[in-house]
Amino acid sequence: MSRRSRQQPVKTHPFRHWSVALLVMAGLGGLFWRAAILQATERAHLEEEGRARFIRDVPDLALRGRILDRHGEPLAMSTAVDSVWADPKLFCRDNQKWGLLSKQIGIDLETIRSRCEQYGGRRFMWIRRHLRPSQAAKILDSNIPGIALRREYRRFYPSGAASSHVLGFTDIDEVGQEGLEKSFQDYLAGRDGLKRLWRDRSGRIIDGMEIDRVVHGRDLVTTLDIRLQSLLHSELSRAVSEHQASAGMAVMLEAQNGEVLAITNYPKFNPNNRAEFKGPLLRNRSLTDPFEPGSTMKPFTIAMALSSGELTPETLIETSPGWWRVGNKTISDVHDYGTLSVSGVVVKSSNIGAAKIAMQFPPEELRELLAKIGFGSRTGIELSGESAGRLPKRRQWRLTEHATLGYGYGFSVTALQLAQAYQVLANDGLRFQPTLISQNQNARSKQVLSAEVTREVRAMLRQVVTPEGTARRARVVNYAVAGKTGTTKKIIDGQYADRRYIASFAGFAPANKPRFVMVVVIDDPKGEHYYGGRIAAPVFSKVMTRALHLFNVPPQPPLSLQQTYEVVDASY
Amino acid sequence: MVMRSGMIILIVAVVLSALALVQVRFQNRVAFVELQKAIQERDLLHNHWEALLLEEGTWTAPGILEVTAQQQLGMIFPAAADMKTVYLLPSLSGSSGLP
Numbered sequence: 001m002s003r004r005s006r007q008q009p010v011k012t013h014p015f016r017h018w019s020v021a022l023l024v025m026a027g028l029g030g031l032f033w034r035a036a037i038l039q040a041t042e043r044a045h046l047e048e049e050g051r052a053r054f055i056r057d058v059p060d061l062a063l064r065g066r067i068l069d070r071h072g073e074p075l076a077m078s079t080a081v082d083s084v085w086a087d088p089k090l091f092c093r094d095n096q097k098w099g100l101l102s103k104q105i106g107i108d109l110e111t112i113r114s115r116c117e118q119y120g121g122r123r124f125m126w127i128r129r130h131l132r133p134s135q136a137a138k139i140l141d142s143n144i145p146g147i148a149l150r151r152e153y154r155r156f157y158p159s160g161a162a163s164s165h166v167l168g169f170t171d172i173d174e175v176g177q178e179g180l181e182k183s184f185q186d187y188l189a190g191r192d193g194l195k196r197l198w199r200d201r202s203g204r205i206i207d208g209m210e211i212d213r214v215v216h217g218r219d220l221v222t223t224l225d226i227r228l229q230s231l232l233h234s235e236l237s238r239a240v241s242e243h244q245a246s247a248g249m250a251v252m253l254e255a256q257n258g259e260v261l262a263i264t265n266y267p268k269f270n271p272n273n274r275a276e277f278k279g280p281l282l283r284n285r286s287l288t289d290p291f292e293p294g295s296t297m298k299p300f301t302i303a304m305a306l307s308s309g310e311l312t313p314e315t316l317i318e319t320s321p322g323w324w325r326v327g328n329k330t331i332s333d334v335h336d337y338g339t340l341s342v343s344g345v346v347v348k349s350s351n352i353g354a355a356k357i358a359m360q361f362p363p364e365e366l367r368e369l370l371a372k373i374g375f376g377s378r379t380g381i382e383l384s385g386e387s388a389g390r391l392p393k394r395r396q397w398r399l400t401e402h403a404t405l406g407y408g409y410g411f412s413v414t415a416l417q418l419a420q421a422y423q424v425l426a427n428d429g430l431r432f433q434p435t436l437i438s439q440n441q442n443a444r445s446k447q448v449l450s451a452e453v454t455r456e457v458r459a460m461l462r463q464v465v466t467p468e469g470t471a472r473r474a475r476v477v478n479y480a481v482a483g484k485t486g487t488t489k490k491i492i493d494g495q496y497a498d499r500r501y502i503a504s505f506a507g508f509a510p511a512n513k514p515r516f517v518m519v520v521v522i523d524d525p526k527g528e529h530y531y532g533g534r535i536a537a538p539v540f541s542k543v544m545t546r547a548l549h550l551f552n553v554p555p556q557p558p559l560s561l562q563q564t565y566e567v568v569d570a571s572y
Numbered sequence: 573m574v575m576r577s578g579m580i581i582l583i584v585a586v587v588l589s590a591l592a593l594v595q596v597r598f599q600n601r602v603a604f605v606e607l608q609k610a611i612q613e614r615d616l617l618h619n620h621w622e623a624l625l626l627e628e629g630t631w632t633a634p635g636i637l638e639v640t641a642q643q644q645l646g647m648i649f650p651a652a653a654d655m656k657t658v659y660l661l662p663s664l665s666g667s668s669g670l671p
Contacts, residue, residue, distance in 0.1 A: 063618075074629045080619040133619070158629030205608055207601045230634035477652040557659040 054200075057211070060193030064153060064174050065217035067167055067181075067188070069226040070261075070438060076167050076181065078153040078174065082136030083129040090146030092116035097144045104139050105131065129172060130154050155181075159226050161268040162233035165284040166224065166260075166383070166436065169271045178282060180220065180436065183382045190217035221438045223259035228252060231546055233264040235539045236520065240266045243525035243535050249286040250521070250539065251419040252547070255514040258423055258432030260381070261547075263287075263416070287381065290389040290412035291521065294488030295532070296506045297370075297408030298346055298354045299425060299457050304369045305342065305357050306453045313343045313456050319352040327399035331355050331407075346460040347469045349485065351407045358406025363397040366405055372448045373421045374431060375413050381434045389413045408486065415504075419519040422483075422506045425461070426514035429454045458482050462511040474537035476509055476545045478555035483507015483540065485532035490524060500524055505536035509544050515553050518544060 038046065067076035084105065086092075098112050105128045112127075119125035129152065131139075136149050155170045157163070168179020174189070176182040193214030198207040232250050240248040248266040253259065269281040283289065305311040322336030337348050345353030358366055370376070376391025391411045394401065404410045413421075416434060424431045429449030461482035465471045471485045483505055490500040504521040508514040520536040529535050548555075630636070641647040 073632075074625055077622060077626060077629070079622050079626055080615075156626050158626060158633055160633065160635070162635070205605060208604050208608070227634050234635065234638075477655070478657050555657050555659065 054198055056197050056199065058195045058197055060195050060210075060212075060214035061151065061153065062190035062192050062214050063216045064155070064170075064190070065188040065219045067220045067222060069222060069224045069229070070259075071225070072221070073226045075159055075163055075222070075224065075226060076155060076157050078155055080133060081130040081152055081154045082133050082149045083152050084127040084131065084136060084139055085148055085150055086125055086127050087123050087146040087148070088116060088119045088121075088125055089123060091144070092120055092146075094145060100142060101127070101139070101144055101147065104142065105135070155271075157271040159230060160272065161270050162230040162264060163224065163226070163262075164269055164271040165265050165282070165286075166229075166263050167271065168383075169277070172274075179284065179383060180222065182384060184220050188217045188220055191215040222436050223254070223261065223438050224263075224436065225261045225550075227550060228543070228547055229262040229264060232262045232518075232539075232543050233266075233268070235542050236264055237266050237268065239520075239522060239535055239539045243522060243527040243529060245522045245525040245535075247285055247289075247523040248521065249289070249415040249519075249523075250543075251286050251415050251519045252543070253419050253423050253434060253517040255423055255426040255508055255517050258420065258434045259438070260434050260436050261516065284383065284385065285523075286415040286521075287383060287386045288414070289523075290387050290414050290417075291502050291504075291523070292409050292411070292488045292491070293413050293418060293504070294408040294486040294502075295349045295351075295354075296418060296484050296486035296504055296519075297413075298349065298406075299461060299484055300369060300373065300421065301354050301358050301366060301406045302342055302346055302460065303425075303449055303453050303457050304361060304366050306456055307369075307450060308361065308365075310360070311342055311357065313341065313460065315342050316340070317342065317345055317350075317353045317356055319345075319350045319356075322352070324352045324355065326355065326359075326403040329400045329403070331403060343460045343463060346457075346484065347463040349464075349470050354407040355403040356406075359399075359403055363394075363402040363405060367391065367393065369448075370411070372431075373424055374417055375411065375421070379416055379420055379434050381416065382436050386416075387414055389417055408488070415519050415521050418504070418506050418521075419517055422508055422519065423517045424448055425454050425457055426482075426508040426517050427454075458511060458514075461507065465507065465511075470531075470533045471505060471507070471537045473533060474505055474507060474540045474544075476541055476548065479509050479544075479548055479553070480511035480556050481507060481509040481541075481544065482511040482514075483537070485537060487530060487532045501530040503530055503532040503534070503536045505532050505540050507540060507544075509548060510553060510556055512556065515551065516544060516547050 064078045066074050066078075069075050091097075095113075098109055101107075102109050102112060107128055115125055115127075127147070139147065140149055153174055155174060157167060157169075164179075166179055168176060168181040168183075170176050170181050176185040176188065181188065191214070192212075193210065194212040196209050196211050197205050200206050232252060236248045236250045239245075250262070250264050251260070252262040254261060263284070263286050265283070265285045267281050269276040269278070306313070316339050318339050319333060319337045320339070323330050323332040325331075331351050333348075333350050333352055335348075337344070337350050337353075340348060340350055340353050342353075342357065344350070345357065370391055375389055378386045378388045389412045397405075401410055420431070420434050423434075428451035429447055431446045431448045433444060461484055462480055463469055464484055465474045465481045471483055474483050474485075475481055484507065486502075486504040486506070488502050488504075489496040490502055491497070492500060502521060502523050503525055504519065506517075506519045508517040518540050520539045522532075522536050525535055
């Protein structure tokens with residue numbers, strides 16, 4: 001058989017060769033054609049698909065910087081939280097697992113259902129944001145289809161309501177909305193980075209590169225002192241509720257450079273609870289709500305008079321019989337003080353005395369001094385929404401306008417402006433812009449009153465806080481205090497309202513070498529008392545006592561000891 | 573002859589550099605994975621640290637300290653009468669008033 005087959009090869013038809021060859025060629029050609037088509041027309045699409053399966057561009061979250069007080073204590077900081085999100089396509093079709101989810105994170109089934117209806121066609125929806133990482137991990141463990149976590153950061157404010165108005169707050173995406181959080185948004189926020197990661201089929205990262213490097217936010221060191229901030233806040237709140245007032249504001253500055261140690265207001269809000277973020281509570285009243293300063297302004301009328309050289313602290317002013325008619329208005333004092341020295345006008349807080357002094361000079365002169373001290377223009381503190389107050393510029397001053405300017409009516413100031421003005425008195429006439437930022441390079445100072453005049457005014461203000469003055473409740477044991485009370489009628493609908501007042505106290509301590517300036521304003525007290533010396537001064541006293549202790553300010557020897565050792569210091 | 577040996581050297585160099593490339597890519601991946609782990613660990617520690625700072629900040633908030641001192645420890649702020657002040661007079665201790 002074999003021999004035969006060798007001798008007689010099997011005859012095949014040439015057609016079979018050709019048809020096989022043709023088929024193979026056609027197959028190959030088809031493949032090449034397909035490859036060419038894919039390469040030419042669908043390349044972009046296919047590459048994208050490939051990438052989508054293996055490459056992920058992941059943001060590198062920038063950490064928001066902390067806000068610190070002057071000693072480095074955190075006032076605002078971010079902590080990691082996990083937000084739960086779902087892919088509605090996977091999650092919504094299987095409502096068996098909804099119950100489990102609802103139990104784990106405390107969100108009711110109805111909410112899940114309505115959200116599924118709303119976002120059914122999309123691939124992303126939030127389920128619950130800002131859970132503690134440990135709590136969120138449990139949800140991931142229960143393996144509900146379509147549920148995943150996203151790492152986010154949430155802002156916390158350890159000092160709570162005490163500094164909420166200064167610090168402000170961020171929205172849920174950590175963008176500053178108010179206060180320092182808003183003013184320093186870019187500084188605190190940093191910039192998110194972007195990473196490109198290659199993953200294998202099981203999701204492990206096998207390669208990667210940085211596309212955009214993350215820039216973390218920087219820490220903001222403020223001039224605030226968390227202890228004074230809390231103390232001022234709690235004393236102010238206590239005074240406001242004790243006297244059934246509607247609002248309160250308080251500012252504390254460093255006398256030598258205008259650094260803000262504390263700003264606090266009432267009503268307050270808790271920055272850690274978004275439910276409390278309601279308009280009127282959020283206002284930083286110390287900056288936004290101007291009021292007529294009244295008697296707290298008298299020292300500046302006196303300063304103007306002393307600057308002219310025409311009056312001295314001993315010049316006598318007649319205030320009898322306790323009322324004085326100017327134009328169509330009667331100015332009155334609480335008592336008939338008789339003849340007072342210029343000092344006495346401040347100590348007794350005589351409206352008549354202050355008006356008479358003011359009217360010895362052209363009204364423009366006092367207005368100009370008030371403007372130089374900073375009234376009528378924003379202080380420039382690093383917070384938004386600041387009011388400039390109102391300091392009218394008139395071509396013609398009526399007699400009453402001229403007289404009332406002398407004792408603090410007819411213009412309005414904010415608590416912060418008032419504090420700045422007293423800082424000028426405390427610091428030998430050198431005015432500093434109030435600032436919240438340590439070592440502020442832009443802090444500018446300006447000589448607006450002479451050192452000699454401010455020293456004389458300080459001596460008068462010291463007399464106010466003695467048993468003879470109006471503010472004995474402002475005194476601090478072992479330290480000399482200088483200050484001035486104010487009680488003004490409140491303007492409601494353009495008219496002075498009956499029995500509605502704003503009580504204030506502005507002052508500084510120690511009187512001979514001032515360290516701290518403080519302004520306390522209580523708005524609309526409805527209790528028995530309404531005088532600034534009665535309700536605002538005690539807040540000053542309590543907080544100033546603690547502040548002087550906390551900052552190790554040496555107490556002042558009593559007069560008897562000073563004489564024993566013949567300490568020569570004119571300012572004592 | 574010179575041409576030929578040059579060619580051989582080039583080919584060997586190309587092959588070697590190709591192998592080296594593979595090796596370097598591999599090392600890069602290993603290093604990257606390690607880096608990711610380290611970053612993750614750092615973030616974890618950072619979060620932990622922040623949480624501790626926050627806890628400290630909360631417990632040492634002046635309001636809380638005040639309440640704890642008064643209610644749990646029975647502390648009071650001394651009244652003026654209970655305080656004795658020792659003066660360092662300028663004429664005795666220099667002008668600063670403090671040592």
